[in-house]
Amino acid sequence: xxxxxxxxxxxxxxxxxxxxxxxxxxxxxxxxxxxxxxxxxxxxxxxxxxxxxxxxxxxxxxxxxxxxxxxxxxxxxxxxxxxxxxxxxxxxxxxxxxxxxxxxxxxxxxxxxxxxxxxxxxxxxxxxxxxxxxxxxxxxxxxxxxxxxxxxxxxxxxxxxxxxxxxxxxxxxxxxxxxxxxxxxxxxxxx
Amino acid sequence: xxxxxxxxxxxxxxxxxxxxxxxxxxxxxxxxxxxxxxxxxxxxxxxxxxxxxxxxxxxxxxxxxxxxxxxxxxxxxxxxxxxxxxxxxxxxxxxxxxxxxxxxxxxxxxxxxxxxxxxxxxxxxxxxxxxxxxxxxxxxxxxxxxxxxxxxxxxxxxxxxxxxxxxxxxxxxxxxxxxxxxxxxxxxxxx
Numbered sequence: 001x002x003x004x005x006x007x008x009x010x011x012x013x014x015x016x017x018x019x020x021x022x023x024x025x026x027x028x029x030x031x032x033x034x035x036x037x038x039x040x041x042x043x044x045x046x047x048x049x050x051x052x053x054x055x056x057x058x059x060x061x062x063x064x065x066x067x068x069x070x071x072x073x074x075x076x077x078x079x080x081x082x083x084x085x086x087x088x089x090x091x092x093x094x095x096x097x098x099x100x101x102x103x104x105x106x107x108x109x110x111x112x113x114x115x116x117x118x119x120x121x122x123x124x125x126x127x128x129x130x131x132x133x134x135x136x137x138x139x140x141x142x143x144x145x146x147x148x149x150x151x152x153x154x155x156x157x158x159x160x161x162x163x164x165x166x167x168x169x170x171x172x173x174x175x176x177x178x179x180x181x182x183x184x185x186x187x188x189x190x191x
Numbered sequence: 192x193x194x195x196x197x198x199x200x201x202x203x204x205x206x207x208x209x210x211x212x213x214x215x216x217x218x219x220x221x222x223x224x225x226x227x228x229x230x231x232x233x234x235x236x237x238x239x240x241x242x243x244x245x246x247x248x249x250x251x252x253x254x255x256x257x258x259x260x261x262x263x264x265x266x267x268x269x270x271x272x273x274x275x276x277x278x279x280x281x282x283x284x285x286x287x288x289x290x291x292x293x294x295x296x297x298x299x300x301x302x303x304x305x306x307x308x309x310x311x312x313x314x315x316x317x318x319x320x321x322x323x324x325x326x327x328x329x330x331x332x333x334x335x336x337x338x339x340x341x342x343x344x345x346x347x348x349x350x351x352x353x354x355x356x357x358x359x360x361x362x363x364x365x366x367x368x369x370x371x372x373x374x375x376x377x378x379x380x381x382x
Contacts, residue, residue, distance in 0.1 A: 158358075168352050178378060186313040188372055
C-alpha cells in the first residue's frame with residue numbers, strides 16, 4: 001500500500017502549501033487539525049485547486065497521525081521564542097515525540113506564498129537530522145517540489161541556524177516589498 | 192584625494208582575500224597588522240598576484256587605522272564563541288569603537304578561498320547596520336567584487352544570523368567536500 005503523509009496542524013498556509021506541493025507530486029496526504037471538519041474543508045479546497053486526481057484527505061490530528069507513515073509538523077515561526085531560547089523548534093519537538101519516532105527538520109525557508117499554486121520555486125531546503133533514515137525521507141520529499149534542491153544540512157542542532165534564516169527572509173521580504181524571498185547555496189557539486 | 196581602505200588584522204586569508212578583490216576594483220588598500228613588516232610582506236605578495244598597478248600598502252594596525260577613511264576588521268569565525276554568546280562579533284566590535292565611528296557588518300559569508308584570485312563569485316553579501324551611511328559604503332564595496340550582490344540585511348543585530356550562516360557554509364563545505372559554498376537569496380527584485 002502506498003504511504004500516507006500526515007500534515008499535522010496542516011490547515012495553516014505553510015501546512016496547506018506543503019500538502020499542495022506533495023499531493024501534486026503524487027503523495028497521499030492526510031491533513032490533520034484539531035477539528036476534523038476544518039481539516040476536511042482544507043483538503044477539499046486543496047483538491048479543488050489541483051487538476052487531476054490529488055489524494056488529500058482531512059482528519060483530526062490523532063487520526064491523521066495514527067494512519068500515516070510520515071508526519072509533517074508545521075510550527076509557526078516566532079522570532080520572540082527564538083530570541084528567548086537558544087535551541088530550535090525541531091529540537092523542542094524531539095522531547096514531545098514518543099519513542100521510535102525519528103525526526104528531521106526541513107522546509108523552514110519555503111514561504112507559504114511560494115508553496116501555494118504550482119509555479120516552480122527557486123529555493124534550497126536544508127535537511128537537518130541525527131537520523132539518516134529520517135534525513136533521507138525528508139530530502140526525498142523536498143526534492144519532489146519543482147525547483148527545490150534538497151541539501152544535507154547536517155545534524156539536527158543545525159536546525160536553529162536554518163530557522164533563523166527564516167527571520168532574515170522575512171526581513172528581506174519587508175525591505176524589498178515582496179513575499180518571495182528564498183535561499184540558495186552556491187558552489188556545491190549537487191544539482 | 193582618493194579614499195584609503197584599511198584592512199586591520201588583514202594578513203590572514205579572509206583579510207588578504209578582501210584586499211585582493213577591493214584592490215582589483217581600484218580601491219587604495221592599506222593592510223594593517225600588529226607588525227608592520229608582516230603587513231608589508233602581505234601587501235607585496237598581493238601586488239605580485241595582480242596584473243597592472245594595484246594600490247596595496249602595509250602598515251601596523253594603528254598607522255593603517257589613522258590614515259584610512261574606511262576600515263575593514265576581519266574577525267576569525269568561532270563556533271564556540273557563537274554558542275556561548277547570543278550576540279554577534281559585529282555587535283561586540285561596537286563596544287570597542289571610539290565615538291563617531293560607524294559600523295556595518297558584511298562579507299561574513301564569502302570564503303577566503305573564493306576571495307583569492309579573480310574568478311567571479313556567485314554569492315550575496317548581506318550588509319547589516321544601524322547607520323545608513325555605513326551600510327551604503329559597505330554595500331558599495333561589496334558590489335565591486337565580481338559576482339557579488341549586496342543586499343540590505345537590516346539592522347546590525349541581524350549580523351548574528353548572517354554570522355551563523357557561515358557555520359552552515361563550513362558544514363556544507365565539509366559534507367560536500369568543497370571549499371566554495373556560498374549563499375544567494377532568491378525571489379528579490381534586485382540584481
